[in-house]
């Protein structure tokens with residue numbers, strides 16, 4: 779039984795999010811998703827997500843290829859989350875290429891190609907400009 783874990787904000791949910799989660803699930807028998815907290819996003823980007831953490835967790839939990847969801851409250855706790863959930867594989871989009879290699883002593887790390895031409899940031903910019 780292989781467990782896959784991934785992390786992300788998943789704000790303003792879009793098809794790129796669906797694709798990575800669907801493909802991540804196909805690497806194992808169970809997919810666990812760490813949804814980053816509102817505070818974590820504020821500290822990283824200087825703004826809060828459009829959808830709050832409860833809403834983002836609810837959206838991710840409702841997907842048929844997601845088995846478990848938890849709130850990621852600290853970037854430094856990656857290894858602790860991975861071991862707590864007994865994950866065998868960490869999967870991230872390749873915009874993160876190399877940036878999770880430091881956890882490769884606790885699980886396998888795989889980067890998958892991003893879906894081209896779509897991102898939360900771009901959607902927000904488009905909506906703002908209308």
Ligand code: CTP
Pocket residue numbers: 785786787788789794795798869870871872873874891892893894895896897898899900
């Ligand atoms: N992702 C993807 N393809 C996209 C957009 C995101 O595969 N077109 C993946 C990311 O690589 C990450 C996960 O989805 O593994 C969550 O990414 P997130 O940062 O929440 O989404 P983005 O749309 O990239 O958001 P932002 O523009 O705010 O960075």
